[in-house]
Amino acid sequence: MTYKVGFIGGGNMASALIGGLLARGWSPDRLWVADPELDTLERHRSLAVHTTESNARLVASVDVVVLAVKPQMMAEVLPPLADMVRSHQPLLLSVAAGISTSLLRQWSAAEQLIRAMPNTPALVQCGASAYYAAPGTDDTSLLRVQEILSAVGLALPVESEEQIDAVTALSGSGPAYFFFLMEAMQLAALKLGLNEQTARALTLQTAAGAAQIALRAEENVTELRRRVTSPGGTTAAAISVFEKAQWQRTVEEAMQAAYLRSQSLGNEGGNR
Ligand SMILES: NC(=O)c1ccc[n+]([C@@H]2O[C@H](COP(=O)([O-])OP(=O)(O)OC[C@H]3O[C@@H](n4cnc5c(N)ncnc54)[C@H](OP(=O)(O)O)[C@@H]3O)[C@@H](O)[C@H]2O)c1
Numbered sequence: 001m002t003y004k005v006g007f008i009g010g011g012n013m014a015s016a017l018i019g020g021l022l023a024r025g026w027s028p029d030r031l032w033v034a035d036p037e038l039d040t041l042e043r044h045r046s047l048a049v050h051t052t053e054s055n056a057r058l059v060a061s062v063d064v065v066v067l068a069v070k071p072q073m074m075a076e077v078l079p080p081l082a083d084m085v086r087s088h089q090p091l092l093l094s095v096a097a098g099i100s101t102s103l104l105r106q107w108s109a110a111e112q113l114i115r116a117m118p119n120t121p122a123l124v125q126c127g128a129s130a131y132y133a134a135p136g137t138d139d140t141s142l143l144r145v146q147e148i149l150s151a152v153g154l155a156l157p158v159e160s161e162e163q164i165d166a167v168t169a170l171s172g173s174g175p176a177y178f179f180f181l182m183e184a185m186q187l188a189a190l191k192l193g194l195n196e197q198t199a200r201a202l203t204l205q206t207a208a209g210a211a212q213i214a215l216r217a218e219e220n221v222t223e224l225r226r227r228v229t230s231p232g233g234t235t236a237a238a239i240s241v242f243e244k245a246q247w248q249r250t251v252e253e254a255m256q257a258a259y260l261r262s263q264s265l266g267n268e269g270g271n272r
Pocket residue numbers: 008009010011012013014034035036037040055067068069070071073077095096097117118119120121122
């Protein structure tokens with residue numbers, strides 16, 4: 001069955017998903033956006049997507065409602081929609097960081113409910129998302145969410161809601177870790193005498209090239225690293241400095257901190 005998808009909140013994440021779905025050949029007639037901002041609605045209308053200022057009208061018009069407002073808006077947005085959700089029973093897909101499925105269900109009365117954690121590369125269709133289905137969610141809902149999220153990159157299910165915090169620490173915050181490394185490499189290259197433009201271009205292309213090799217290779221990344229680290233060579237000299245500085249332990253501690261922060265934000269229920 002051809003199902004319809006509506007987005008409550010027409011910002012960055014909604015635009016990324018809509019762009020991905022249209023690029024996959026979805027008819028704009030299957031897509032709806034609700035947002036209070038008229039300029040935002042106009043932007044979506046220019047893609048021939050249905051628009052409305054009314055969240056309730058959107059819920060009544062679609063089969064899948066993507067909750068794409070900021071986490072702190074969720075407690076305000078959902079309760080007024082609960083009656084409509086109860087009578088119409090759409091699948092709710094939340095992409096909001098840190099809001100648990102139990103809170104989402106309490107606020108919305110949704111039976112079919114999935115919580116996803118996408119990341120910012122979704123904006124360039126290179127996202128990495130994971131999703132968790134609340135108890136009672138059926139296979140049709142899972143297939144639909146898999147289809148929607150994979151329009152902007154990789155989408156994987158996780159078995160427990162706690163794992164969403166681990167996903168947040170990995171792929172959610174992960175783009176910033178790579179930016180951080182790229183920033184450090186660029187600064188170090190300047191100190192080694194390269195100009196800014198060359199340092200930037202070579203850093204970015206090296207990051208993209210390494211990711212492409214790792215994505216295509218059958219070997220794991222440990223093996224790929226070994227292969228480009230000849231004993232006594234330049235890479236080995238650099239890697240031994242990373243090892244002395246206990247690089248792996250630093251990464252582990254950093255991700256542990258992100259994980260704990262994600263848990264505590266979840267406990268605050270989006271009130272931040
Ligand atoms: N961006 C990412 O890469 C990313 C990654 C992971 C998760 N997420 C999650 O995705 C969600 C959306 O993030 P975003 O970056 O797309 O935010 P955003 O660009 O600020 O989009 C949110 C949109 O919701 C609109 N809105 C506010 N109140 C509303 C209401 N009562 N009813 C309907 N729409 C309303 C906002 O309008 P105004 O501008 O007028 O307020 C805005 O257009 C967040 O919960 C975030 O945690 C985003």
